[in-house]
Amino acid sequence: MAISGPSEKNAKQPGAAYEFISNTEDKRRHTFAVIVDNEPGVLARVIGLFSGRGYNIESLTVSTVTEDESTSRINIVTIGTAMVIEQIKAQLERLVPVHNVHDLTIEGPHVEKELALVKVKATDHQRRESLRIADIYKARVADTTLESFVFLIDGEAEKVDSFIEMMRALGEVEVARSGVVAISRGSTITPV
Template sequence: MHITEEKTQRHTLAVMVDNEPGILARIAGLFTARGYNIESLTVSDVTADQAVSRITIVTSASAHVMEQIMAQLDRLVPVHSVTDLTALGPHVERELALLKVSGHGEHRIEALRLADVFRARVVDTTINSFVFELTGGREKIDGFIALMRQVGLCEVARTGIVAIARGDKAI
């Protein structure tokens, strides 16, 4: 008997839901109960009347498991739609990170030089530290963090991924 393992792929999901208490817990519970991992999760209301929220979830799964996740999310009552942006095609993903870097002398100069290369903005500064703001794809942020570790990285805060499909169609 030969069992083939399905290849897992990273998927970015956009889930439109009623903006009501408990929906995020229900969605997270759905993932937890079935042993699915959420790699990134962001939520924000997206309508003028704040009635609808968009939840962006990044997870890795096989095609079969992704079908199950999509079907289970779609069955939740306050869910309007579930879109797999990865399957839909080209899309734009961005993340925001704040990094606190401390240092003196050459380390301070190098931190500023690297920030310039990565187009990170200084949003706070003291005699001993900087707080940098950086937006971009996950790889860019990971690369900046790795370099900042070498010059005095103290703390990192990340928003998680937000994503939107390219082109003129809305989900």
């Protein structure tokens, strides 16, 4: 198991009870892929770890990924200082049903995608405009009525954000987002 020393020279002490310096160290967004046994309670363990230790969850997705459904992959996006991110990884690895933890942000180039269903309630000009914008964003129509569309959009989180923002300007909006799924680039297959 790789435990790094203080690789960054300016790494500060972590936020323990006796630290008085306000933590000004840069917080970064990291995407983790966590391979776990697909058993009852495993998601609660992971979520409980984050809430119990005060870590952030920006987004979380989970699904079984093996043919026999024995293993699940949890994608977690979190934000923290270098020390907190290292600690999150170590704490996740300590959970008994966790096989391995990949910090995709550190491990190298990876693909991150998200999917959203966006319902827009609009008529007349706004309705036509929503369709035109959807076309620009390469969103597809998943459902329609005379006064609404449901668009299906996928891509990077920023693209989805921006699309939703546009739609909000055109009418009443309801959003269902999947959260981030991520995988490393290249031909290497992550073992489960």
